Amino acid sequence: MSSSIKIQQVAVIGAGTMGMGIAQVAAQAGHQVKLFDANATQTARALDDFASRLASRVKRGKLSEQEAQTLQARISAADSLSELADASLVIEAIVERLDIKQKVFAELESICSEQCILASNTSSISITAIGAALAHPERLAGLHFFNPAPVMKLVEVISGLATAHEVRDTLLALARDWGKVAVHASSTPGFIVNRIARPYYGETLRALQEGVSTPAVLDALMRSAGFPMGACELTDLIGQDVNFAVSASVYRAFHDEPRYRPSLVQQALVDAGRFGRKTGQGFYAYQGGKPVVEA
Numbered sequence: 001m002s003s004s005i006k007i008q009q010v011a012v013i014g015a016g017t018m019g020m021g022i023a024q025v026a027a028q029a030g031h032q033v034k035l036f037d038a039n040a041t042q043t044a045r046a047l048d049d050f051a052s053r054l055a056s057r058v059k060r061g062k063l064s065e066q067e068a069q070t071l072q073a074r075i076s077a078a079d080s081l082s083e084l085a086d087a088s089l090v091i092e093a094i095v096e097r098l099d100i101k102q103k104v105f106a107e108l109e110s111i112c113s114e115q116c117i118l119a120s121n122t123s124s125i126s127i128t129a130i131g132a133a134l135a136h137p138e139r140l141a142g143l144h145f146f147n148p149a150p151v152m153k154l155v156e157v158i159s160g161l162a163t164a165h166e167v168r169d170t171l172l173a174l175a176r177d178w179g180k181v182a183v184h185a186s187s188t189p190g191f192i193v194n195r196i197a198r199p200y201y202g203e204t205l206r207a208l209q210e211g212v213s214t215p216a217v218l219d220a221l222m223r224s225a226g227f228p229m230g231a232c233e234l235t236d237l238i239g240q241d242v243n244f245a246v247s248a249s250v251y252r253a254f255h256d257e258p259r260y261r262p263s264l265v266q267q268a269l270v271d272a273g274r275f276g277r278k279t280g281q282g283f284y285a286y287q288g289g290k291p292v293v294e295a
């Protein structure tokens with residue numbers, strides 16, 4: 001691989017909370033983006049929501065009609081993985097499961113060109129382990145955005161054992177070109193932010209389980225202590241299912257280290273399908289993605 005890999009067309013797999021946000025970031029940077037989700041309804045919904053957000057920005061004078069149309073035209077839905085063949089960068093943002101990610105990347109290897117960089121937005125899964133399923137793991141890296149991707153500045157670029165330096169450097173430069181603060185980390189469980197932030201979620205969930213207080217009080221207290229969000233509202237934004245899967249993955253990867261043990265309170269939310277904002281109910285209730293404020 002050459003040391004200056006030019007990224008033109010970008011593909012994003014997974015049109016959920018993160019995938020759509022990442023597609024938007026790439027489109028805003030001028031790339032044509034193909035968006036694929038195993039659930040075509042989800043892709044359509046994500047693109048509709050994006051169009052509504054653009055329309056609202058036009059209405060508020062934050063964006064011209066022309067800019068909105070240009071952005072919208074840059075992101076198109078793909079009906080199958082094979083439509084991603086022209087991409088020079090594929091970013092995967094699907095369910096946080098090693099076996100499913102491996103399967104998707106192995107399939108991409110037979111579809112994409114040899115120069116195409118494969119990147120995972122995984123929060124916690126080992127890039128080395130995902131790469132073990134590939135014939136060319138040197139072109140795989142982590143490209144970890146934070147939620148919401150268009151707003152949050154930080155991007156972690158993660159190298160697995162086999163990741164080529166050129167791939168790492170290309171992604172660091174690209175993320176900076178996209179206006180992000182890019183940091184490099186080697187592939188250890190949870191990388192940097194998800195490792196250090198996990199005890200914040202974990203201790204809040206333990207306090208809840210012990211009946212110390214309510215989500216609203218704990219969140220308000222942490223906000224007044226200077227944190228931008230309390231852990232309950234933050235995990236509702238992340239997705240309780242996603243946050244739980246990340247905790248379970250980090251816990252397992254550290255060989256059942258008690259500090260990272262997943263919470264039964266969170267498990268109950270997941271079992272109930274109360275994933276947070278995206279399902280309209282988590283610790284709090286939501287309507288149209290916004291918290292319902294009780295009178």
Ligand code: NAI
Nearest residue numbers: 014016017018037038039042093094095096122123147238
């Ligand atoms: P999500 O649940 O909102 O969206 C995932 C999407 O992937 C769904 O629309 C689903 O239909 C699709 N999908 C599942 N399996 C698929 C497959 N085999 N092929 C194609 N599409 C498939 O999840 P979210 O929150 O967007 O997370 C995605 C990834 O990003 C996960 O690895 C997660 O750990 C990571 N992440 C999540 C953050 C968050 O705050 N939610 C922050 C940073 C990373």
